[in-house]
Amino acid sequence: MTRYGIIILAVVAILCGPGCGMKSPEDERRLAEKAFKDALSGKDCAREDFLAAEELLMKAREAVNAKRYDEAKKLFLSAKEKAEKIAAYVRSHPDECDPKVKKEKVAQRTAGVDDGAISEETLSSKDPNMKFPVIHFEFNEYAVREEDKPLLKIMAEWMVNFPAAAIRVEGHADERGSIDYNMSLGERRAQEVRDELMKLGVDAKRFQIVSYGEERPIASGQNEDAWFQNRRAEFVRVN
Amino acid sequence: MGLHFKYAVMFALLTALCGGTAHAQLKGEVRDGALVAYAIAAPAFVHSGDTTGELARALTETLRRDLDLTGYFQVLDERSFIEAPTVPVDKVNFKNWLTVGAKGLVKATLTGTDPIELEMQAFDVAGGKSILHKKYKASAKAIRKAPHGFVRDLVQALAGIRLKFLSSRIAFVEKEAKTYKLMVADFDGADATAVVTSDKILTLPGWSADGTHLFYTAYTTGEPHLYAVDIKSRKVSLVSDHPGLNTSASAAPDGKNIALRLSKDGNAEIYLMNLASKALTRLTSNIAIDTAPSFSPDGKEIAFVSNRSGNPHIYRLFVNDPARVERLTDQGKYNQDPDYAPDGRYIAFTGRDEFFMFDIFLFDLQARTISRVTQKQGKNENPSFSPDGALMVFSSDRTGKNGIWVTNLAGDRQRKIYGGTGEAITPSWSPEVTITQ
Incomplete structure (x- = not known):
């Protein structure tokens, strides 16, 4: 009996290595925490993965506290994997994740789009034939961007100055994503624009809303500049 | 007939x-x-x-x-x-x-x-x-x-x-320059014909439960209204013209009702419509976008898309208790276009992967896991199951232009069935019908 007992102990020791199941997984913890630190810049642009990694890390620490070391080890490994994925995403998507690059990019294309004809300076809300501004949106977003609010202010002034005018707000999406969902995105964009104008004192009755989804792009090409131009709300006078 | x-x-x-x-x-x-x-x-x-x-x-x-x-x-x-x-x-x-x-x-x-x-x-x-x-x-x-x-x-x-797909059809939209065609072809792409042609937007076709009609959205009046066309006589009838969007009809298996997306109350919601009386029951109530309904084969559930978590994901609701909503996908940030499999086990959908590519995925309702069907072959969207659940049809731009493809569920047998002069998109697979004439 004792001989068998020794053999079993020996086998367990060989299989597990020192401290198997009995020691806190410090190496795994260190690696996971380092990977998580490297993934911090993905907090916004890879938000869901980031939240998942954060949760895994939290659960792993809880497991350590409860001395469930095997479970903790697995959780640290998953957290590390998730964090590495986020870091890889951040590297391959500087447009979205690097705040500096993102800001430059937005400035560039805003300048590109508004170049010439339509900008706050060139619009006159006293001109009955004012060329209406075009409002642009971020990917998968329908909130009006701060930089477009001055354009809406002029549009509202124009509508106050010309109270007989009825306006159709046409919402559009870029070609990415489903045709079905993009029809709603276009609608929400047009609605948000209308709601902003209502806040500025324009009567809701003067608006019609229509979404064309991704069916009516104004720029061709499969790049962010074209997509940005296509994610838009336009004003059309209907009377 | x-x-x-x-x-x-x-x-x-x-x-x-x-x-x-x-x-x-x-x-x-x-x-x-x-x-x-x-x-x-x-x-x-x-x-x-x-x-x-x-x-x-x-x-x-x-x-x-x-x-x-x-x-x-x-x-x-x-x-x-x-x-x-x-x-x-x-x-x-x-x-x-x-x-x-x-x-x-x-x-x-x-x-x-x-x-x-x-x-x-x-x-x-x-x-x-x-x-x-x-x-x-x-x-x-x-x-x-x-x-x-x-x-x-x-x-x-x-x-x-x-294998019911061997007597079935596929509908899709073909877009070329300013012309939209609502197309119907045999499941193998043969006999592709336009049942509706328009210079206004035609979009999002879906079959009636008996496979004799197609529901689709057209901007004939300038607004997106829902119509039905008899694919044999080509007779068109108006189904829904509420203010806002009237789209995305999915036929209930009983043939009497459809689920659809309306935004008449200011925001895209899913409604149930009785086709005879046009009476509506609102199924979702959320400030988020709720759209793209797809009935389960037993008619008790509807899979749909909602961005109530911030990004579009696949959910399901229970028709008799629509307040009971369950989120299904938790991977990725952009999951759309669900289609409920005829055996009730899977929901196919379009997902955007970490490289921003759109591909076809399957959610397994039993195992609660996601498997990938297409990969590294262009943009793949809008899956729709064959009536036996053996295959799916989807659109892919892997050859440059959007064409119509079919695949098995494992994704290792993908075949192009239609490629025209325009962009062929949003396919929908019919129930089992007689395709001989």
């Missing part, structure tokens, strides 16, 4: 049903609908006279494509064949077919010009026995669809499974 065509009814003669061994053979190799290499030889159809040469080639092609599409067969290359196709069925030397690795053999002969008589027979090569023997008589046009029925019956005989 109208079987008033002269040769509409093909008469078939079933001489020998499956031998027990053959049945077990194919059945034993079916694993979760995965591909089975039942090697089959389909030599060129034999015809008498020059006039039917082209038809014989087309029929041979149809038979081989159908066998391939089922996923159950490995169609052997005819260049390896030893025995001439012209050898009559009673003179076949089965050793010649064993040598080229065939387990099964299909021989076919065409006679006459119009009507055409077509005789098809399938053999178990090892046993030298007939598995299926059928004769068809139909117009030169209608006879082109005879292989569909033969392959359906062959799979039924060998595996005991009815």
